[in-house]
Structure formats: C-alpha cells, structure tokens
Amino acid sequence: MNVGTEATETLGELMMFDQNISPNRNQACASCHMPYVGFGGPIPSVNLTITAYPGTAHIRAGKRTPQRHPYSPFFPVLQYNPVQGQFFGGNFWDSRATGYLLRIPDAEQAQGPPVDTQEMGLPDTACIAFRLSQAEYRPLFEEVWGKGSLDINFQHETEQICTTPGGLRCLAGAPPRLL
Numbered sequence: 001m002n003v004g005t006e007a008t009e010t011l012g013e014l015m016m017f018d019q020n021i022s023p024n025r026n027q028a029c030a031s032c033h034m035p036y037v038g039f040g041g042p043i044p045s046v047n048l049t050i051t052a053y054p055g056t057a058h059i060r061a062g063k064r065t066p067q068r069h070p071y072s073p074f075f076p077v078l079q080y081n082p083v084q085g086q087f088f089g090g091n092f093w094d095s096r097a098t099g100y101l102l103r104i105p106d107a108e109q110a111q112g113p114p115v116d117t118q119e120m121g122l123p124d125t126a127c128i129a130f131r132l133s134q135a136e137y138r139p140l141f142e143e144v145w146g147k148g149s150l151d152i153n154f155q156h157e158t159e160q161i162c163t164t165p166g167g168l169r170c171l172a173g174a175p176p177r178l179l
Contacts, residue, residue, distance in 0.1 A: 011144050014137045021131050022120040023165040027056040029113070029120075032066040041066045056121040057165045075105045117166040127162035130154055 015021065019028045032053050034042040041047045052064055077099035078090030091097040091105040096112065099105035113119040114128055122128065132141055133150040142149055 007140065007144050011137065011140050014135075014140070015132075018131075018135065020135065021114060021122070021128055022056040023122060023127075023163050024056045027120050032113075032119075039066075052118075055116070055119040057117075075099070077103060077105060121165040123161055123164060123166060126152075126154075127158070130158050130162055 015029070016033070017028050017030045019025055019031070021028065032041055033039040036042075037044050037047065041053055046053070047065055049065070053066065075091055076089035078087060080087050089105065090099055091109045097105045097109035099108055102108050111125065114122050115125055129150065129152055132138065133152060133154075135141065138150060
C-alpha cells in the first residue's frame with residue numbers, strides 16, 4: 001500500500017478537479033477553489049464581494065464566497081481564550097466548521113459543499129464514495145486507502161439518486177438510504 005505523500009497529494013489533486021463528484025458532473029471543488037487565486041473563487045474581482053458562485057445547478061448560488069484553503073488545515077479547533085475574552089480557531093466566522101466533531105476544522109468544512117444543495121448538491125455523502133468507485137483514478141485511491149476500500153454494495157438506484165441535484169429530498173417521502 002502506497003501511503004506516501006506524493007501518492008496522497010496526487011489523489012487529492014485528482015479529487016479536487018473531478019467534476020464527476022457532483023450530480024450534473026459539472027462541478028468540482030476546484031470550480032470554486034482555483035489554484036491561480038489562492039484556492040479561492042476563480043474571478044478575483046468577485047472574491048472582493050460577498051457574492052457566491054453558482055453550484056451544480058447553475059440557477060442556484062452558494063451562501064458564501066469560497067474560502068481560500070491553503071492554510072485552513074492548520075487552523076485549530078474553535079476554542080475560547082478566557083484571558084482575551086475571544087474565540088479563536090475553526091473555519092468561518094459563523095462557526096460552520098468548528099472542528100469539534102472531527103477535531104480538524106478543515107475536515108469538517110470539507111463535508112459541507114458536496115452535499116449542499118446550493119453548491120455541489122449531492123443528496124448523500126455516500127454518493128461521493130459511489131462516484132469515487134467509478135473514477136478512472138480508483139486504483140490510486142485503493143493504493144492509498146487499501147485494496148477493496150471502494151468495494152461497497154450500492155443499491156441499484158444509486159446512480160439515479162446521485163444524479164438528482166439536491167437528491168430526492170425535493171420529492172415526497174424520506175430520502176432513501178444508499179448503503
């Protein structure tokens with residue numbers, strides 16, 4: 001198993017630019033986090049405003065401008081400093097990703113956009129694993145995370161569910177479970 005830095009970074013880059021990790025297969029993480037603008041939004045003048053970018057369904061826009069994330073993995077868990085009387089750490093001023101649950105604010109933040117109906121719009125985080133199981137770079141994923149790590153028995157309607165922006169939540173009834 002190759003868990004070296006180079007393999008892990010290559011896998012991360014492939015996933016960052018993979019548009020298949022959205023219902024319409026048209027939105028990658030890099031669609032809103034471009035390297036040439038410090039991994040922020042692709043239009044520098046828009047980044048100076050509070051305007052958000054469209055998500056997978058181009059008639060809907062996100063709730064915030066994309067966070068520049070080169071340094072976000074180093075942010076500590078949100079905590080209170082009683083001496084200064086202030087909070088510090090976490091990602092975002094609105095405490096969207098405190099790091100409380102996963103102990104890493106950046107990992108918590110990364111869970112939001114793929115399933116946010118205004119951003120990448122997948123109906124379930126299981127759709128990410130489903131799309132990764134079909135990716136051309138699946139062998140590299142399994143080299144980094146272990147052989148068979150994407151051998152998941154998905155239900156037969158998983159493709160239909162994962163190609164519906166916002167999932168089946170917009171229809172009557174509870175959303176189906178994918179796993």
